[in-house]
Amino acid sequence: MPSAFDEEADEDIDECSTGTHNCRSDQLCLNLRGSFACQCPAGYQKRGDQCIDIDECVLPPFCHQRCVNIPGSYYCQCNSGFLLTTDNHTCIDINECDTSNPCAQLCYNIVGSFLCQCNQGFELSPDRINCDDVDECRTSSFRCQYQCVNEPGRYSCVCPDGYQLVRGVNCQDINECEMGNECREDEMCWNYYGGYRCYPRNPCQEPYILTSENRCVCPVSNPLCRDLPYSIVHKYMSIRSDRSVPSDIFQIQATTIFPNTINTFRIKSGNENGDFFLRQTSSVSAMLVLVKPLSGPREHIIDLEMLTVNNMNYRSSSILRLTLIVGPYSF
Structure with missing residues (x-):
C-alpha cells in the first residue's frame, strides 16, 4: 500500500478529498491518518464489499404501532384512529367526537375509533353515521x-x-250537548258517539197530545184515536259502530199493569233488514236484541209495540218509538 504521507513534510494525505480512495459509490470514505477506510452510511451494514440496507422494522420495535422501512432509515405510522406524537414513535388515540364529530346526533369515542348513536325516535342508517326517522x-x-x-x-x-x-x-x-250546540229553544239536544242531533221537545203529532216528557197520548174521547195506539213514548239511544252481535241493547217494559191481562210484544216497524229481534223476557217486558252489526253514522227509528188484551175483549196497544243512532266509529 503506498504511503499516505508527504515525504518532504511528513503530512497526512486525505485520500477522501483528493479522490485517490477506492471506496464504492454507495460507501462513505473515512480518512485515517496515513490511510482511509470505506464505511456504509447510516442505516446500512457492510456485507462483503457491499452496503446492505438495515431493515429496522425487524429489529426490536422502534415504533408504537407500525414501522415503514425505507432505504437507509425508517419511519413510524399509526393505525386509523390514532395520531403520531412529536416523538415520531408513539401513537395516541384521536377523540373523533371532539375533533370532527362525524356523527349526525350522538357520538361516543372508543379507543382507535368512535360509535354513532341516535336520539329516541331515530335509528342508525346503514352508513352508521346518519340517523333516519323511525316511522x-x-x-x-x-x-x-x-x-x-x-x-x-x-x-x-x-x-x-x-x-x-x-x-x-x-x-x-265529546258531549256537545253539555259543551254548546246549535239546537233551538224548542228542540232538545241528544248526544251520540261522534256527534249530536236536535229533536223536537214536543214530538207529538196530531191527534196525539203531549202528557209528559216524550210521551204522546191519543185521547179516547177523540174519534180519530179509535184505531190508533193509545200512547207513543219517544226514546233515544246511541251505540257504537260495528258492535258485536248478538247484543241486548234496549228493554221495553209496561209502566201500568192491569189484572187478568196478557201482554205481547213485537217490532211493528223499522226492522225491514232484520237487524233486530225482540225477545220477551217476562209477562210485562221484552228485550230488543241487535242481531246484525250496524255501521254508522246512521239513524234507525224502531217502533216497539206492546199489545194488551183480556178475556173481556179489552184490547189496547202502546208504542215505544226508539230512535237509535249508530256512531261512525267503533269507539
Missing part, C-alpha cells in the same frame, strides 16, 4: 285508537271530529 306509525298499527301521525323523532295520535284525545292514545266522545 312508529308503520311499525305498529295499535299505537293510536284512530289515526297515527308520524313526525321527525316522534309520533302523535289524532281523533276524528266529535272526539277528544285522552291519555295521548284513545279517543273519547
Whole structure:
C-alpha cells in the first residue's frame, strides 16, 4: 500500500478529498491518518464489499404501532384512529367526537375509533353515521285508537271530529250537548258517539197530545184515536259502530199493569233488514236484541209495540218509538 504521507513534510494525505480512495459509490470514505477506510452510511451494514440496507422494522420495535422501512432509515405510522406524537414513535388515540364529530346526533369515542348513536325516535342508517326517522306509525298499527301521525323523532295520535284525545292514545266522545250546540229553544239536544242531533221537545203529532216528557197520548174521547195506539213514548239511544252481535241493547217494559191481562210484544216497524229481534223476557217486558252489526253514522227509528188484551175483549196497544243512532266509529 503506498504511503499516505508527504515525504518532504511528513503530512497526512486525505485520500477522501483528493479522490485517490477506492471506496464504492454507495460507501462513505473515512480518512485515517496515513490511510482511509470505506464505511456504509447510516442505516446500512457492510456485507462483503457491499452496503446492505438495515431493515429496522425487524429489529426490536422502534415504533408504537407500525414501522415503514425505507432505504437507509425508517419511519413510524399509526393505525386509523390514532395520531403520531412529536416523538415520531408513539401513537395516541384521536377523540373523533371532539375533533370532527362525524356523527349526525350522538357520538361516543372508543379507543382507535368512535360509535354513532341516535336520539329516541331515530335509528342508525346503514352508513352508521346518519340517523333516519323511525316511522312508529308503520311499525305498529295499535299505537293510536284512530289515526297515527308520524313526525321527525316522534309520533302523535289524532281523533276524528266529535272526539277528544285522552291519555295521548284513545279517543273519547265529546258531549256537545253539555259543551254548546246549535239546537233551538224548542228542540232538545241528544248526544251520540261522534256527534249530536236536535229533536223536537214536543214530538207529538196530531191527534196525539203531549202528557209528559216524550210521551204522546191519543185521547179516547177523540174519534180519530179509535184505531190508533193509545200512547207513543219517544226514546233515544246511541251505540257504537260495528258492535258485536248478538247484543241486548234496549228493554221495553209496561209502566201500568192491569189484572187478568196478557201482554205481547213485537217490532211493528223499522226492522225491514232484520237487524233486530225482540225477545220477551217476562209477562210485562221484552228485550230488543241487535242481531246484525250496524255501521254508522246512521239513524234507525224502531217502533216497539206492546199489545194488551183480556178475556173481556179489552184490547189496547202502546208504542215505544226508539230512535237509535249508530256512531261512525267503533269507539
